[in-house]
Amino acid sequence: MFGTLLDLQWKQTRRSPAYQKSLVVKIILGFFIIYFALIFIALGFFSHKILAEVYPDQSPVVSFNSFLLFYFLIDLVSRFMLQDLPVLAIQPFLHLPVKRNKLVHFVLLRSIPSVFNLLMLLVFVPFMLRAVVPAHGIGIALVWLASLLLLTFINNFILIYFKRQLTSNPKITLLLALVVGGLMLLDYWQVLSLRQVSLVAFGALLQQPWLILVPLLGLVGVYLLNYRFLMQHLYPEEIFIKRVATVEGSDMAFLNRFGDTGKLIALELKLIWRHKRPKSMVMISAFLLFYGLIFYTNKVYLEGWGMLIFVGIFVTGAPMFNYGQFVPAWQSAHYDALLTRPITTYQYVRAKYLMFVPSILLVTVLTLPYALFGTKVLLINLASCVFNIGVNSIVVLYFAALNKERLDLSNGSAFNWQGVGASKFVMMLPMVLTPIAIFLPFSLMDIPQWGIFALALTGAVGILFHRQLLGMMAKRLEDRKYTLAAGFRQH
Amino acid sequence: MNMMIEVRDLVKAYSDATVVNIPALHVAPGETIGLVGNNGAGKTTLFRMLLDLVRPTDGVVTSKGIPVAHTDAWKYYTGSHLDEGFLIDYLTPEEYFKFIGDLHGLSTGDVLERLQPFTDLFNGEILQQRKYIRDFSKGNQKKVGIAAAALSHPELLILDEPFANLDPSSQIRLKNLLRSLHEQHGMTMLISSHDLSHVIEVCKRIVILEKGKIVQDMQTTEDTLQALEAYFTV
Incomplete structure (x- = not known):
């Protein structure tokens, strides 16, 4: 069943007008994608050198770790601004003999392969190879990378859960941005150092790899939250249909x-x-x-x-x-x-x-x-x-x-x-x-x-x-x- | 006297098929014409050419003696509604009517007054709903479009299948409304429809289109309905 759904999804993408572009556009787009991908890879490849220069008194891995919590917070804010809910193309299946839980799992898993989730791998993987592997060995490095991925997915599902509840409320986004900005200021004034927290947390992970269970449990938690919500609201009018907007704006x-x-x-x-x-x-x-x-x-x-x-x-x-x-x-x-x-x-x-x-x-x-x-x-x-x-x-x-x-x-x-x-x-x-x-x-x-x-x-x-x-x-x-x-x- | 619409040698052909081919069609001021024909007969394409939305392969359409192509004069006395593409769907109906009214120099009071005859048709579901047009049902969107087309009391009113998507009561109300608009303002009307009995009641002249050609052009009489039913019976 999953295979069939995936196949249909693939057809939908392939046959959508957005995909059927002229060759020239595809080449130009391809060029841009490669260009940006190279920038990110280069960033990952050289960041241990940059970090070693800026923070000479600690190892690049430690410096990198100290920024991770902020990175995930900023990631969450930018998702609120930029990421859309995955297109829910399951409406045509609701009246067919397909198990509801399968459909829900499909909708949720479908959201994982997206630019927002996989882009940072371009930075993380080169950095891991250049800095983490030499310092801690390949096994620990992979655990480190896996936990970063898990955190990314947690962000993904948090976003989906909230967007589905509130549609997109600019006030929430703004509030979130202000909170993150505030935390940065507090960090800058050294009142409450989130970077210190980040450093300790990810440092501990490198010492005791079993701590990867923490993000794993977190991911299972948000996934189940989404799953339960969708199972209870699997009606087109509750999740698929755009909410009727109230009228705003004046005569100008x-x-x-x-x-x-x-x-x-x-x-x-x-x-x-x-x-x-x-x-x-x-x-x-x-x-x-x-x-x-x-x-x-x-x-x-x-x-x-x-x-x-x-x-x-x-x-x-x-x-x-x-x-x-x-x-x-x-x-x-x-x-x-x-x-x-x-x-x-x-x-x-x-x-x-x-x-x-x-x-x-x-x-x-x-x-x-x-x-x-x-x-x-x-x-x-x-x-x-x-x-x-x-x-x-x-x-x-x-x-x-x-x-x-x-x-x-x-x-x-x-x-x-x-x-x-x-x-x-x-x-x-x-x-x-x-x-x-x-x-x-x-x-x-x-x-x-x-x-x-x-x-x-x-x-x-x-x-x-x-x-x-x-x-x-x-x-x-x-x-x-x-x-x-x-x-x-x-x- | 100038013809309201005059069509000469009008042809629209796509690479493989001719969809409209009309050597001549004259519409005198004050005439009400019903255009009937099966799907693919070319009704909508003909309307689009009358409104200068599609470039004819050959021939001309003139309105009051002036070719419609690349001119604006006809837009001031022509009201039209073909499909949802004629609605600005992110506005509320009130905003949309106001926008159209503004274009024709009508005050807000004028607009309200001219919407008065539509009260029955609107059935309390259009105005003061605080909803954008895009959130209305197809039938109600159609009502908005028709009202907007008739708002300026145009000399020429062009409607494509105005009865489609409407409930039976609304169809009857619309029929009466169109007739009274014609009587009060002498509007020239071009209406296409699949509903033979409605179109006969509104229009005094019936044109049958088949595969892009005019196959019959007749004045409405008592026998017209029978004739039409006979024609369309396969």
Whole structure:
């Protein structure tokens, strides 16, 4: 029976529209996956050296252990934000002669092979091989690794249990994040050192391997908790069906000032607020604000220009790129409605533009503190802001006309490749390469400041002619509207 | 006088099949036309071409003498509901009606007043439910769509199978509603339906479509129902 269920699950994945992508997309995705996998493996491979440098007075294994409890707490918080409940495709079996407990076990075990559970193995395994095995021998090392895996699974099942009860309550997530942040502060002030606890706990495990029974029992406990809950609630309306959401959000009357375009914007803001996918995309965009820290803290990048321009473009444009890549597919479910109502394509395009601009301005203001890393960073970010408003917003709209895949808004956006086509990757190229290309000649002439100025100037020209440019983009969207509408109608 | 809808040599062909092929179809202002035909006859595709949602392989559709393709003028006097794709389903019905009303320059009071005749049809299940349209049943979604299509009192109303998914009482209420909308506002109507008796009661002219072609075009008389039943009996 389990085999049959697995086989069906596999077919479901294979035959889902998200999986049937063009070869190009598969290759690009494969490339990204390998790239990130290599980063993680490298991290695992070299972390004992890094740890030995940062904490010279204790062994890397001890340092590593001391961070583990925090790691699992952070893992739990990020799961609350990013991980979705596993898709419960067992509804079609409920009326068939299949034992209920089998179905429940299937649902639960099905949640284990996921990115969230297995990603960290890429770090843990190399670290184990390089540091734990030499120090404690292969047997103990394997026990150590197994207990880390067990803890990961415990997190997995805790998340599933809570999400199933509360759906996704942002307040709980926030509370959890605050608790973890608080614990970190306490640790920093040395009031209550969780790192010490972690160090002792995992140290004990290395000395007395039978302690692995503790996480094992914990896992059995949460598993049974989930199992009992599901067994008692195996009715479609209790666990499968989305709960009917209560209505939230208001009229956003201030947008009425902008006439019909304002109404379109209000409509779209409601779309973002009332669907899971765009909402989680906004959250991810907020995280991307910190992207700059990776580069600004590194002297090599801070002395050059090129990388900073890339970061500036990326950081100030993140929400626009994230959201804009799926314009107009966000509205794929009711695109026909927009086409048959008295809304001109120009108004439609303008509404998008008027959403992009404030988002860029807002992010630019939020990233002003990066000026602490030098006025150069500030100037580059301001120039990038102008360039994003003037040029990249138009590029986004240009590529929008290629989005003819219907978008499913009901799932979160982390690791969600539904509706991602090759054009998404292609569109990143002009947006990042053009600014570098504008900057390059000035850099070669050794007047990089002028290059930044040229960047801003190009953006300003784009802003000056935004009506004409938007008109052209509207024309383009209009020309392709039958293709788009036909694509959106396909489920 | 300009025709409300004029179809000339309209063809829609996909790689292997011609789904619509109509040399000529004229709809005069104030006419009510019922479109009947079995599944796959091309009713919905024809409607989509009338609404400029599908690019015809050949031929033109004009509305009041202006081709509908890539123009907006017709959108101001045409109301339509074909399927759920016409609903903005993450809004509440009130928000949706307000949005449509705004597009046509109607005040909130106007919208409420124009929804008044729909009270019976709505049966207390549509307004003030604090629910998004996506959470309504298929039948109630259809009611929302029809009301939104008729909200602006359009000169031309296009509905695809408005009676499907509705309970018997709602079907009868909708029938009366459509008739009174036609009488009061002289709306031109294009309605497709599988329910022969309903469509005859609402429409004064019946067009039978089969495999993309118009096979009969007749004025409704006492004998029409019999004729239709005879036609569709296999």
